[in-house]
Amino acid sequence: MRDVPSQGQAFVADARPGVPAIDIQGVGKTFATDPVGTAPVLGSIDLSIRDNEFVVLLGRSGCGKTTLLNIVAGLEAPTSGQVLVAGRPVTGPGGGKGMVFQQNALFPWLTARANVMFAAENRGLGRGEATLLASDLLRLVGLEGVDAKYPAELSGGMQQRVAIARALALDPAILLMDEPFGALDEITRNEMQDELLRVWQARQKTVLFVTHSIWEALMLADRVVVLASRPGRIVLEQEISALRPRSRSSLPLVALHEAIWEALRER
Amino acid sequence: MTGAVDRHAGTIGVVAFVLIWELAARLVWRDPGVLPAPTQALAEAWTVLTWDVLLGHVGISLFRILAGFSIAAVLGMALGLACGWFRGLSLALRPLVELLRPIPPLAWIPIAIVWFGLGEPSKIFVIALGAFFPIFTNAYRGITMVSPVLFRAARTMDVDGLRLLWRVAVPAAMPDMATGLRVGFGLSFGILVAAELIAAERGMGHLIMEARQLGHLGVSIFGILLIGVVSMLADHQLGAAIRRTVGRWARV
Amino acid sequence: MGRRLHHWLPLLVPTLVFVVLLGSWEWAVAQGWLRRLLFPPPTKLFASAVELARDGVPLGKTLLDHLLITIARIFGGFAAAVALAIPLGLVIGASPFLDRMMAPIVGFCRSVATLSLLPLALVWFGIGEASKIFLIGYGCFWVMLSNVIAAMRLVDPVLLRAARTMDTKPLRTFTHVVLPAALPRIAAGARIALGVGFMVIVGAEMIGTTMGLGALIMEARTFYRTDVTMVGMVTIGLLGLAISLSLSQLERRLMPWMPAHSGAGP
Ligand SMILES: Nc1ncnc2c1ncn2[C@@H]1O[C@H](COP(=O)(O)OP(=O)(O)O)[C@@H](O)[C@H]1O
Ligand SMILES: [Mg+2]
Numbered sequence: 001m002r003d004v005p006s007q008g009q010a011f012v013a014d015a016r017p018g019v020p021a022i023d024i025q026g027v028g029k030t031f032a033t034d035p036v037g038t039a040p041v042l043g044s045i046d047l048s049i050r051d052n053e054f055v056v057l058l059g060r061s062g063c064g065k066t067t068l069l070n071i072v073a074g075l076e077a078p079t080s081g082q083v084l085v086a087g088r089p090v091t092g093p094g095g096g097k098g099m100v101f102q103q104n105a106l107f108p109w110l111t112a113r114a115n116v117m118f119a120a121e122n123r124g125l126g127r128g129e130a131t132l133l134a135s136d137l138l139r140l141v142g143l144e145g146v147d148a149k150y151p152a153e154l155s156g157g158m159q160q161r162v163a164i165a166r167a168l169a170l171d172p173a174i175l176l177m178d179e180p181f182g183a184l185d186e187i188t189r190n191e192m193q194d195e196l197l198r199v200w201q202a203r204q205k206t207v208l209f210v211t212h213s214i215w216e217a218l219m220l221a222d223r224v225v226v227l228a229s230r231p232g233r234i235v236l237e238q239e240i241s242a243l244r245p246r247s248r249s250s251l252p253l254v255a256l257h258e259a260i261w262e263a264l265r266e267r
Numbered sequence: 268m269t270g271a272v273d274r275h276a277g278t279i280g281v282v283a284f285v286l287i288w289e290l291a292a293r294l295v296w297r298d299p300g301v302l303p304a305p306t307q308a309l310a311e312a313w314t315v316l317t318w319d320v321l322l323g324h325v326g327i328s329l330f331r332i333l334a335g336f337s338i339a340a341v342l343g344m345a346l347g348l349a350c351g352w353f354r355g356l357s358l359a360l361r362p363l364v365e366l367l368r369p370i371p372p373l374a375w376i377p378i379a380i381v382w383f384g385l386g387e388p389s390k391i392f393v394i395a396l397g398a399f400f401p402i403f404t405n406a407y408r409g410i411t412m413v414s415p416v417l418f419r420a421a422r423t424m425d426v427d428g429l430r431l432l433w434r435v436a437v438p439a440a441m442p443d444m445a446t447g448l449r450v451g452f453g454l455s456f457g458i459l460v461a462a463e464l465i466a467a468e469r470g471m472g473h474l475i476m477e478a479r480q481l482g483h484l485g486v487s488i489f490g491i492l493l494i495g496v497v498s499m500l501a502d503h504q505l506g507a508a509i510r511r512t513v514g515r516w517a518r519v
Numbered sequence: 520m521g522r523r524l525h526h527w528l529p530l531l532v533p534t535l536v537f538v539v540l541l542g543s544w545e546w547a548v549a550q551g552w553l554r555r556l557l558f559p560p561p562t563k564l565f566a567s568a569v570e571l572a573r574d575g576v577p578l579g580k581t582l583l584d585h586l587l588i589t590i591a592r593i594f595g596g597f598a599a600a601v602a603l604a605i606p607l608g609l610v611i612g613a614s615p616f617l618d619r620m621m622a623p624i625v626g627f628c629r630s631v632a633t634l635s636l637l638p639l640a641l642v643w644f645g646i647g648e649a650s651k652i653f654l655i656g657y658g659c660f661w662v663m664l665s666n667v668i669a670a671m672r673l674v675d676p677v678l679l680r681a682a683r684t685m686d687t688k689p690l691r692t693f694t695h696v697v698l699p700a701a702l703p704r705i706a707a708g709a710r711i712a713l714g715v716g717f718m719v720i721v722g723a724e725m726i727g728t729t730m731g732l733g734a735l736i737m738e739a740r741t742f743y744r745t746d747v748t749m750v751g752m753v754t755i756g757l758l759g760l761a762i763s764l765s766l767s768q769l770e771r772r773l774m775p776w777m778p779a780h781s782g783a784g785p
Contacts, residue, residue, distance in 0.1 A: 075680055094686030105681040109699040109776045118695065119685045150776040170685055273616060280620035301642060355532075362533035363540075369759035373721035374733070374752045377740040381557055381748075453630075454718075460632040461722040465737075472635060479638035487638045495631035502630070 019087040021174060021206040022049040022072060026081035029067055029232075041067050043231030044081065054200060054207045056221035058214065060264065064232030065210040066102075069178050072208060073099050085174065098167030102179040104159050106151040112138060112162045113147035119169035130169075137165040140202065142195050157188040164196070168203065175200075177209045181216070193219050197244055214260050218253050219246050226263045236263040303485040308492075311485030315478070324490075325497065328459060328470040331387065332501075335394025336455045343399045343451065344444055347406025351440070352432055357407075364403060372397030372454070373461050380466065390462040397458040398451035405447025409440030442517040445509045452505055456498040471497070559746035564753075567746040576747060580730060582754060589724065589732045590758070592648070593716045596655025601709060604663035611664075612671025612701075625665050633658035633715070634722040646727030651720075658719040659712040666708025670701035703777055706770050713766070717759050732758075 029042040041064045049055050057065050070076040072083050074093040083090045085097065093099075098119075106115050116134035117127075125133065138147060141161040151159055160180050167175060180196075181189045193216060200207060211217055217224045218240065226236035238260065242252060272279070285305055292304035299307050350357040375396055379389035413436055421435045463472025471494050478486035513519050541561045547553045548560040559567070568582070575581040611617045633654055644650035674697055682696045724733025732755045739747035770777070 073684055075683060093680075093683040097684065099681070099684040101677055101681060103677050105677045107678060107681075107696065107699070109702070109774065118687075122685050122687055122691070152776060152778070166685075176684075273619075276616055276619035277623045281623050283620075284624050358529060358532040359536045363536065367756075369763070370752050370756035371718050371721045371759070373718060373725070374736050374755055376725075377736055377748045378745065378752070380740065381745050456630075457632045457634065457718065461634045461725075464634060464637060464722070465725060472632075475635050475638055479642065484638070484642060491631060491635045491639070494635050495627055498632065499627060499630040 020048040020084070021051045021053065021086060022047075022208065023084040023087075024048070024068075024072065024081070025084065027068065027071055027078045027083060028080040029064070029071065029076070030079045039230040040079070041230070041232055042071075042078075043233045045232065045234060047225060047234065049206060049208060052204045052206055054209065054220060054222045056217040056224050057208065057210045057227060058212065058217045058224055058260065058264075059227035059232075060212060060229065063227045063229035065212075065227060066178055068227075068232070069099075069176055069208065069210050073097055073176050096170070096172045097174045097176060098170045098172035099176045100160070100163045100167050100178065100180045102182050104151065104156075104163070106159060106162055106166070108151050111148050111150055112143065112154065112158075115151070115162055116166045116169045119166045123170060133169060134165070137168050138162070140168070140199060141165045155188075157184050157192060160184065160192065161195070164199065168199070173206060175205045175207045177207065179210050179212065182211070189216070190219075194245065196220070214257055214264070215248060217260070218256060219248075224256075224260065226260060228264075228266070235266065236260065300482070300484060303488055308485035308488040311483055312489035315483050315486050316489075324469055324471050324474045325493070328463065328472070328494075329497070329501075331390050331394060331462075331470065332455050332459050334387075335391040335459075336398050336452055338391070338395040339398035339402055339451055339455070340448060342395075343402030343447065344406045347403040347444075347447075348410050348432075348437060348440065350403075351407045351410030352436065361407070364400070368400050368404075372458050376462060376465060385466050390459070390467070393462050394455045394458050398455045401450040401454065402444070402447040405443045405450070406440060409443025409447075410436050412443070413439040441513045442519050445513045445519050449502070449505055449509065453498070453502060456494065456501075460494060556743065556745060559749060563746050564749055567744075568750045568753075571747060571750055576742075576744065580735075582735075582750070585730060585732050585735045585751070586754060586758065588730045589720060589755070592651050592723070592731065593655060593713075593720050595648075595652045596657075596719075597659050597713055597716045599652065600656045600659035600663055600712060604660050604712075605667055605705065608664050608667025608705075609671060612668040613697075615672075618668060618672060621668075625661060625668070629661040629665055633719050637723070637726065641727070651723040651728070651731075654723045655716045655719050658715040662715050663708050663712040666711065667701070667705055670704030670708065671697070673704060674700040703774060706773065710763075710766055713762065714759075717755070721755070 024045055024047040027042060027045045028040055030040040034041070045068060047055075057068065059065050067076065071078045072085075072090065074090045074095075074097065085095075090097075106112075107118065110118060113131070113134045116137055117130040120130035120133045121127070135147060138144075138161075141164050143158060143161050143165070146154060146158060146162075151162065154162065163180070181192050184192060197220065209220060221240050224236075224238045224240060225234055226238070227233065228235045236259075238256060240253075240256065242250060246253060248254075289304045289306060292299070292302045292307070296302040299311075303311065346360065350360050372393055375393050376389075379392045383389040383392055417435055417439055418431065421431055426434060459470070460472040460475075463470040464476050467473040471490055475487045475490035475494075478484070478490060509519055544553070544558065545560045545562060548555055548558060555563075567576075570576055571582045573581065575584065611621050636654060636657060637650075640650035640653050644653055678696055678700055679692070682692045687696065720731070721733040721736065724731040725737045728734045729738055732751050736748050736751040736755075739745070739751065
């Protein structure tokens, strides 16, 4: 194992016992362009996420999942309430919060390795170190021999693997993922879920993962949080204790699927 | 307040531009023979030109453009579509077009004069030639890029042969053709002026050139702005027409 | 056999068409169906090209002299326009307010027919080189400027968001994200601008000079040398083609991540 800089150098101060990794406190959001009188995109969301917890936000399109994730990322400001990360209010993006986007957000002019290096260099690593780290991370996400390829030369699944490697290169304590596998076919998607769990177990992170697929939530989450829209609100929180790897045919999960489906259908 | 400034940013820009020009001309250059202020140019045009004369110049210029552009539009679209549909024709014709394309349209002026004389046909020829290439290329590209799925769908509905061309391929190529028409139209204005600068007794290009020889630089500037305005308005009309038709189902 | 023919057809047919066309042109002139003065036949054009390249007609300047002058003028105006338009466009494009403020002016100045400025150029810069470079520069500048502004405005916002989530410093975001993301459109703008330069040069050289391909093309007419005009046209067409091809090469080098460009001429 090469000397890969790890948790100790993360931007976010090491976890303090009792302080949640992410604490969403009464977050509401209304867009300036919303017509007066419409319900806010986000009502008042309260959600507390433990260190190294894998939380999945689930809801139908347009219910405000991306908006909430962007607020946690610091890409957007809430209209009311606040988000604390490791006990400190979020004022902007970065600072140990890695993000993987739904669309391909790789820099098309950089090779796979250079994309990952971009993130590594941003936190002060030299070229040599960044190159080594990038190669290691690409291998970690299951990519071999594509270091010198441009994003356009990679399949959708490979692109998202690079995006995950790039987010990991920041060595963030928190990983925010906005429907990262939404554009993939189901087979690739299932593979990517397994890979993600493997990576998550190898590099302990707090993950906030957005999806609109109930099965994806069930396969991945320590806890599923179901959102309903206008106003965006939490209608169900469900801990999932089943051991991983999980099977879709396990009866408890099938029962949970039914329960979540009911929660989503209400309204 | 900030909102109002933001909304009228374009107006502010234009007013600032005119003001700076006016002040620079009156306070810095102070020589209307070199740089007339906008107000001076307008005043000079007002005294030198009459409405009849002005409308005559604009009218003949527009006639030349419309004539040349129409020829180019008909020929360009017809040949472009035909080349895209019939592979054999494309093999024979496209290399010729690609050979002629790099020759700037203005370089045809002397030839046009030799072939067609100094009258209207030579100017219309040069304008048509310049507008032809973008129209042709876009029509060709449009029809060759039509998604094969559309053709397959049409075939399952028993649409075939020329009907397939007319009912599926041509409409599907329309957004690209619209782009070609717009580019070609813009080009024809640029070419017109050149053609009129060199050999014409009337027209906006001639007006500009003649005014300078008579020492009315203000009238020249007026003419330059006039061509800009007319070309902008005409382009606007064409754009609106395209948005009203093709634009209702495609992004153009 | 069938496959081999299929492979050669795209080369064979155009060559055949070309040969047949030139042949019938030659033949029609020989038969007296086309007038020699109006349609100098291919053999005559070839002879004139050789004459022009060696001795220079009608004024003793060879084809190369004209060619070099024209190239110098185009590049002078083009380079000046690009050097001005890129920084200005980057600044305007970086600010939505500036963009909206400048949009009508840029749009209008683009609409102004460049060659209509010829009288102004003559008054301001005389009939020398400066006025030609001014005209070419003007035409290239506004096209370039509007393309640089558009390139900035059309940078994919998700890339900027990604950069922000990676703690990228503002200067690094500009040099490593905004610039490369805008580069393809900037390059496309340069290509269009060069096309405009080619269009303007011929007009600019038609007045007040006897040097340059445009002047050669125009002057030849007063000597009833349609053949020389045609040789000049072919030369400037080849020049345009050569520049367009080398531009494609350059773009490939600068932007290896882009899919191959089809080299359409200016
Ligand atoms: N920048 C914005 N301006 C105005 N409305 C927005 C904006 N972003 C999202 N919305 C609206 O907020 C709602 C939630 O959007 P989003 O968070 O993207 O939903 P999701 O990610 O769950 O599909 C939608 O109705 C959308 O139209
Ligand atoms: Mg979303």
